[in-house]
Amino acid sequence: MTETQHFNRYEKARIIGARALQVSYGAPVLVDTDQTEPILIAAEEYDANALPFTVRRGN
Template sequence: MTKKNSKYEKARMVSARAFQLAVNAPPEVSVSPSDEPLDVATKEYYEDKLPLKVVHKKKR
């Protein structure tokens, strides 16, 4: 990711993506049939191919 995410943001993004993969969303990286959704989501995160982003609200 271009901006370093906190460990909480990373955990939320990877878990949300793993859920999407578990309900048959197409993966953004090459995978084998035996790969678990959490492993695929983590691989997508580290290869910067995770189709999710964190949006921070501006402070007033």
């Protein structure tokens, strides 16, 4: 069983922004959606926990 990560608002913004950039450059969309804006697609993917991003926190 994997532990769900909770991201703060800055990490969330960075993840969604990075994914939106990938989508805008032609990356495949990971969820079924009717959206056409990359930022909205990325937000839906984030909400569906479909993004393969990890956040490393450290010193």
